[in-house]
Amino acid sequence: MEAGQRPEEPRSSAAPALEARSLTKRYGAVLACDSVDLSVRRGEIHAILGQNGAGKTTLMNMFLGLARPDSGEIFLHGRAVSIADPARAASLGLAMVHQHFSLVGPLPVWENLTLGEAGRIDKRRTVTRIREVASRYTLDVDPLAVVDDLTTGQRQRVEIVKCLMKDPEVFILDEPTSVLTARESIELFRVLRQVVRQEERAVILISHKLDEVLHATDRVSIMRQGRLVAERPTSGMSAQELARQMIGHDVSLRQVATAVGHLQVQPTEDSDATGPGASAPGGTTEQTTAGPPERSEIALSIRDATARGLDGRLLLDGLSLEVRRGEILGLAGVEGNGQKALGDLLSSVLTLDSGSVEVGGKSVDLKQPGSMGRSGVGVIPEDRRQSGCVLDMSVAENLMLCDFASVSSRGFVNHRRMLKEAARLVTDFDIVAPLLDAPLRSLSGGNQQRVVLARELSRSPDVLVAAQPTFGLDVAAVEYMGKRLREAARSGVAVLLISTELEEILDLADRIAVIHRGKIVGEMSRREADLERIGMMMGGQAA
Amino acid sequence: MSTVLPAPRATAPAGAAGDGSGVQPRGQWWTSPRFKTILLYVVSIAVGFGLSAVLVAVTHGSPSKVFTAMFDGSVRSWGSLGYTLDNMAPLLIVAAGTIVTVRAGFFNIGQEGQLTIGAMCAAFVALKVHPSGPLVLILALLAGTAGGAIWAGIVALLKFWRGVDVVISSLLLIFVAGQLLSYALSSPTFLQEHGSGGATLTESDQLSSKVQLPHIGQYPNFNFGTGLIIAVAVAVLLGTIATRTTWGYRLKVLGFNPVVARRIGVSAVLFGGAAIVISGACAGLAGSIMLTGQAYRITPTFSNNFGWNGLLVALVSRNRPAVAVPVAFLFGALQAGGGFLETTGVPTDLVNIVEALLVLAAVFPPALMALRRYRLKRSEQAVAAAEAS
Numbered sequence: 001m002e003a004g005q006r007p008e009e010p011r012s013s014a015a016p017a018l019e020a021r022s023l024t025k026r027y028g029a030v031l032a033c034d035s036v037d038l039s040v041r042r043g044e045i046h047a048i049l050g051q052n053g054a055g056k057t058t059l060m061n062m063f064l065g066l067a068r069p070d071s072g073e074i075f076l077h078g079r080a081v082s083i084a085d086p087a088r089a090a091s092l093g094l095a096m097v098h099q100h101f102s103l104v105g106p107l108p109v110w111e112n113l114t115l116g117e118a119g120r121i122d123k124r125r126t127v128t129r130i131r132e133v134a135s136r137y138t139l140d141v142d143p144l145a146v147v148d149d150l151t152t153g154q155r156q157r158v159e160i161v162k163c164l165m166k167d168p169e170v171f172i173l174d175e176p177t178s179v180l181t182a183r184e185s186i187e188l189f190r191v192l193r194q195v196v197r198q199e200e201r202a203v204i205l206i207s208h209k210l211d212e213v214l215h216a217t218d219r220v221s222i223m224r225q226g227r228l229v230a231e232r233p234t235s236g237m238s239a240q241e242l243a244r245q246m247i248g249h250d251v252s253l254r255q256v257a258t259a260v261g262h263l264q265v266q267p268t269e270d271s272d273a274t275g276p277g278a279s280a281p282g283g284t285t286e287q288t289t290a291g292p293p294e295r296s297e298i299a300l301s302i303r304d305a306t307a308r309g310l311d312g313r314l315l316l317d318g319l320s321l322e323v324r325r326g327e328i329l330g331l332a333g334v335e336g337n338g339q340k341a342l343g344d345l346l347s348s349v350l351t352l353d354s355g356s357v358e359v360g361g362k363s364v365d366l367k368q369p370g371s372m373g374r375s376g377v378g379v380i381p382e383d384r385r386q387s388g389c390v391l392d393m394s395v396a397e398n399l400m401l402c403d404f405a406s407v408s409s410r411g412f413v414n415h416r417r418m419l420k421e422a423a424r425l426v427t428d429f430d431i432v433a434p435l436l437d438a439p440l441r442s443l444s445g446g447n448q449q450r451v452v453l454a455r456e457l458s459r460s461p462d463v464l465v466a467a468q469p470t471f472g473l474d475v476a477a478v479e480y481m482g483k484r485l486r487e488a489a490r491s492g493v494a495v496l497l498i499s500t501e502l503e504e505i506l507d508l509a510d511r512i513a514v515i516h517r518g519k520i521v522g523e524m525s526r527r528e529a530d531l532e533r534i535g536m537m538m539g540g541q542a543a
Numbered sequence: 544m545s546t547v548l549p550a551p552r553a554t555a556p557a558g559a560a561g562d563g564s565g566v567q568p569r570g571q572w573w574t575s576p577r578f579k580t581i582l583l584y585v586v587s588i589a590v591g592f593g594l595s596a597v598l599v600a601v602t603h604g605s606p607s608k609v610f611t612a613m614f615d616g617s618v619r620s621w622g623s624l625g626y627t628l629d630n631m632a633p634l635l636i637v638a639a640g641t642i643v644t645v646r647a648g649f650f651n652i653g654q655e656g657q658l659t660i661g662a663m664c665a666a667f668v669a670l671k672v673h674p675s676g677p678l679v680l681i682l683a684l685l686a687g688t689a690g691g692a693i694w695a696g697i698v699a700l701l702k703f704w705r706g707v708d709v710v711i712s713s714l715l716l717i718f719v720a721g722q723l724l725s726y727a728l729s730s731p732t733f734l735q736e737h738g739s740g741g742a743t744l745t746e747s748d749q750l751s752s753k754v755q756l757p758h759i760g761q762y763p764n765f766n767f768g769t770g771l772i773i774a775v776a777v778a779v780l781l782g783t784i785a786t787r788t789t790w791g792y793r794l795k796v797l798g799f800n801p802v803v804a805r806r807i808g809v810s811a812v813l814f815g816g817a818a819i820v821i822s823g824a825c826a827g828l829a830g831s832i833m834l835t836g837q838a839y840r841i842t843p844t845f846s847n848n849f850g851w852n853g854l855l856v857a858l859v860s861r862n863r864p865a866v867a868v869p870v871a872f873l874f875g876a877l878q879a880g881g882g883f884l885e886t887t888g889v890p891t892d893l894v895n896i897v898e899a900l901l902v903l904a905a906v907f908p909p910a911l912m913a914l915r916r917y918r919l920k921r922s923e924q925a926v927a928a929a930e931a932s
Contacts (some may be wrong), residue, residue: 349805362742369811370807371808386800390796393795413791426575
């Protein structure tokens, strides 16, 4: 076995880097992993594809020592191992980049990366090492920056560097590109591939994005309802086939298109999804909305919005934007160009240095907490866990969060009426919530997002802001979100869709605006949308 | 224990994860969280008593006599039970106010000082306003409440105007309050006892019987001050406001997630400020009740840890108003028993240590559980990917 670890040894004959044999894990009545056999070879990027609740996370948690298998075995390089806790997993060379981050906000990057290390802290050495790792993998990370000042994408890069510094043999990435821009994703995969080949590591990529799986991985394992239903080489698979395996029945082209994500933008890949295997007529950018009446009234108008962050950085730089009733305005842009600030502004969390916001023709007092909500702006925020809901409060309370008054009389909340109202929303929005009094934390991410959506739509807003509404959701949830946004627009709501996923914008928006460095650099109707032009605008070039 | 619990909660699929009562795969009654909690309390309190007994024995005392005395002084007789209830009243009020603040996400720990200022204000009104009568008594209680509220208001002001940490400012203001009391007690204009001949540190005059809170029942039979009624009323009122009203719900949102609170129009300044002021007002009222119901005069060590112990009552009851009532009773009994113990000739220091050990025994389990929850949350964050993939 020792010889098997030499790089010269042909890979095919060596034992797999990581192997699971009939791993089973049960939680109460739920069989989270049902006798899963998986083998991940060294030098390959191995995708694990599956919907929410398919068992991917449970499987990974068993590899990482966060959950103990009920039965079955795990082998590392052919050797049976017992992974009792995360420390053991780390010492065995298993490391994971989580989808939600575990960084300490007020500390600089380099201090975050020394956490958990024994011995003396050597700033200069750590900083050098971070720079070295970051440059080797061409990840743009500033070791001296404070984590709180970083965008979500930058934070993920820090997480990735943190993981790579441990020199893992098996490197697990959970939805790594959901917060990366298209260019960054492509770069990440190019580097990952190179590194996997040269350094003999194995990479496990957990993903919802079919396109990413198709173009960046060597093998794919598909999980469905706790079972591993297929393990194949990726070459020769089509997006349609992957989606079918993942969902267990035929899916429409749009579902595939949305799930495929932004890598789809490359023209050569287009043929894969719309190729001969396509079962539904029409292209990936099929539009169902007839579009709003040309000159419907302006519901939301932002004028010359300028705002600076605490560090003096310009967040919004004279941004002006108008959204009309009944339309979906898609705001495209590379992450970190002011989208978060715009979302915060419309959530009355950010105040402006200059400029104004009008809703339905009336100016909004930005200094008042909750003024946007009162003026009729509903927001599905970018980070639902932090600013969309209160995870420690109950499902029912979260559904009524903005409007406790509607279920109370003379200031007293009527618990029964609250539950009744919540039950209605749960039914209307297909939320899977076993107990309305259980904390929101107990719901899956997709259902938490539906709670936010249900709450914001139930207030019948005039303007609905959806910031990265499908981040981290699976195919079915993405489809559902799209349907709801379209319905909202059709009923006369002005919808502002802020997304870094161009495909999502092309799929849903009637009009497209591009944000770059805190201002709008271009606008166009869906009909005249031209990928190349949008791409150039996103990159800050005049087009 | 700790290795078994976090995993299912962090990784269980939707629905299986509950609020600490997560489904255990092969659960026996002795592995249930509830049993573990009870066991933790029993062990902790047993250790508290054990250590106290050792300490008493080492200092050549008789543990059995000490514990019997504490029992006698707190609940054995009707008279001592009444004394326990009188001790419970201020503790309960302080705890009720503290719970409101903690629910809003702020941690005022300056009750000891707010209580002192409250008692001072009440004493000033009760001693200086003539002719004294029931109206003056009510006025004194109100003045005490207002005094505590203003003292806590400084904390709120510093927090929302200059961003000063609530814990720090409320803590430091305790010492300022102590100094103010010393000054007032040494100044004839304020509270210095008449005819004390300019001694540097004295106590105030005794309150006339007209401004003392009436007692129900007669010593040595069952009797208790009307302060207890006020205390229970305040606890019920604040408990109801905190858990049943829209104001309470919005306050809870602020406590859990200030960003969401701002989105839905809950102003941290208004709600948080109100919560801090309410807890100060409660501490002030507690001080006034101690003054008009038990002590009848104010002394340099008047507060006697009632502010701190009220804070601990809130901690032990884990911020549930209904639980605070029995916990406050327990702490009241401890204080009453300790007081009685001193009269039996046990040195004051030893009494304090025994009391502190028993308080520690009661505080340890909830503190440990809070720490565990915090750790669980951290590990949950690390594996929070569970939801989205």
